Amino acid sequence: MRPSRLHSRAVTLPDAPPIPPRCAHCGLRASGAFHQLAPGELGFVEDLRSATERVPAGHALIREQADGGRLFTLYAGWAFRYKTLSDGRRQILNFLLPGDLFGLQQRFSEGATYGVEALTDVSVCVFQGTRLWELYRAHPRLGYDLTWLCAREEQMLDENLLTTGRRSAVERVAVLLIHLFKRMQRLGLVDGDNGCPFPLTQQHMADALGLSLVHTHRTLRRLQALGLHTLDEGRLVLRNPGALTQLADYATQPLEPLPLL
Template identity: 50%
Template structure:
């Protein structure tokens, strides 16, 4: 059974969705908004550390992240964890459950998260009656695939320093693009060094030494509550990576 730390789960119309109107996301057409509003069951709040999805379980729901951070991961039998990707506002969670008999990864809240809950069984109606929303789902899945391609390249071919620079630049870029970093919010990536180690496939000691090198040359500052990127441009140079240009992104 999923042990999710729930603060609240209440129905609220999509017109009040905090992602609508943000410059990074496209608006719904009126008929799309009406369908998504009926598609939506409720909103869910999950506290930091709460399990949203557990690998090996059949999961009956889909979610869209409205606020906060989460991450997808897998664990080996001996307890070693690999973080696959991070979840930010606008990301869809649980689509894999429509294609597989059970979930093949777990999802945990990194900070307090707010999510939309959707009726999985009505996904067929979305594809049948709203091709523009169906295309949005394809776009979201394709974008996730391209991010995982880049993560695999990083783990397979980049040095430890390049991996760390890439990860922090990537997350800082995504936080700015989704609007989670605003003028009145501290621009801090809510990671521990263990999260970084589990993402990069490095030991905690090696990760600590690598992050210390980046800190010593003035590219980041490690705080009790996470990491603050001070010079994303130089991190990008070290990683040898540039974000692909994007237009307005969809969300469901």
């Protein structure tokens, strides 16, 4: 069995991420993974969008403590939210996949309370945060969707706190693998062999799980030796998702459509 490699360089996807089209032609909305909007709501979201951007891997979308106010929806690629200590130690808070909204907290604080970095090359939709009250007033269902997304993020952060606070190293790695696998499955990014893109380095995983790089590497090799997964060259294959879910003590959620701004 070929072991996972101990690597620290980010994996960059070979093709540039697509520029987001007009909302009416959005590939994410057409995927079935997200709620459909009424024509008036869709038109409002289109008007709310102020720009589209491509950002290379390793570059900042939001810098810690920076003034901002823009909201983002990730259209293509991977990113992550993080916080750092004064000596440079980093905690990755969560990973962002297509359809995820971020930047809302900047509207309620003096400067960004976290940073967001592109893990791969990404493309994003940019929205005017100053018009949030207009969204709630004119389109209550969109306001409810925004509230729902905030509650979902809180739920995921609760799970992350449980993972870093109480789960063992094996359970931590297992829960990260199955959680991201399930999220990609919702987006239709899992193939018939239970394989999917996985551009995280082991350093990203260590920073998300509160483990050392060496401990993360050893734990991945242990899970691979048990026949639960293979991970190589930016591709994850789950050999036994059920066993991995049980090992992680992870409660899976139904794959229902999500809100999308």
